[in-house]
Amino acid sequence: MPPRLDVDARRAQLARAVWHVVLTQGVGAVSVRTVAHEAGVAVGSLRHVFPTRAELLEFSAELIVQRAAERVRAVPQDGDPLAHALAVLEELLPLDATRRAEMEVNLALVAEAPALPRLAAIRDEAAAGIALLCRQAVERLGGRDDESTVRRLHALLDGLALHLLSQEPGEDVTWARALLRAELERIASHHG
Amino acid sequence: MPPRLDVDARRAQLARAVWHVVLTQGVGAVSVRTVAHEAGVAVGSLRHVFPTRAELLEFSAELIVQRAAERVRAVPQDGDPLAHALAVLEELLPLDATRRAEMEVNLALVAEAPALPRLAAIRDEAAAGIALLCRQAVERLGGRDDESTVRRLHALLDGLALHLLSQEPGEDVTWARALLRAELERIASHHG
DNA sequence: CACGTTGTAGCACGGTCGTGCCACAACGAA
């Protein structure tokens, strides 16, 4: 007895509409009306799956984190630890339109955190996940598993992400990949 | 013939009110009414110095950048290039309540950039200024003035700033200073 | 004194906001 409406699909559709509004009109333009209109449904239908605006925003943020986590999980685990680590961490860099949009939306939603405390919690969970990935990368590369090594990698990763975000969508991104690769090679060469 | 009202002081007072609202209620709560109330003036008075809401927000963002630039300019230029570079770049890290608030507000305002394009321009100017400081630091430390060295330092700096922001206000910050110092020492030891 | 300038205070308009609430269609189960 499947429900006549696929609630999860509808939720994802509305979350995508949120992302689109954020990207084109800014997070200030996100309202139940604009999002419903963007998704092509009535406000009442939106409110059937998201009774309040907060739930809509929180789900949208959670879905972004979840998508990124899935992409990381889907990275093939071949023999070369450096190539694998690079591939994993590059999934967290806005190197194409999709990842760029995700990061931009995430940043905008996080900026609303004082009003929606749940968003701060989502941000913290995501940060913890990325920190874990950095730690695993350091371990598999055989680097010193200093706390400082992990933290430097993590900070460098997020700093690169931030700078990629503020350059125009079409611009060159190879410099960022090269910098990340250099850091991973540097970690691998410092055995401890 | 000084004007009876110090317009610049009034503007700064209102900008501070903007910051306070952003920090306590989120950027979504910034309106001419809330800001005027926070500053203890009538809406009409606010609009006497900031005819539109956009001008209020833009000035608030500009003032933050300007303050940071002044702090950097005020760093004493002693003999040790490493200590000087460290002191300069630490001014751009949210290591105390003041710098923390500045950065938090800046992030929130930047998230509004799609709606207020002027804010994106302010963000880009600030980024260019920080990039210049990073370049100067690399030069004075005698490091390779690779583009990649400068970009790496800049990314690490902003990544550290981001991570400091998401930890609680009272927590330990020495790890970030240590990481920044290590990076500068590394640059100084790679002559080219 | 009168007069223009400067600054304060606030009313009112048209609009958008989130949300409570209801009417109604579509459907499966009885």
Added chain:
DNA sequence: TTCGTTGTGGCACGACCGTGCTACAACGTG
């Protein structure tokens, strides 16, 4: 068929929004 469930669409309320506009007080200048 009749019923309850599920989903759609939308009206309406009170609140808040930015801003155009006016009334008025306070002041320097003539």
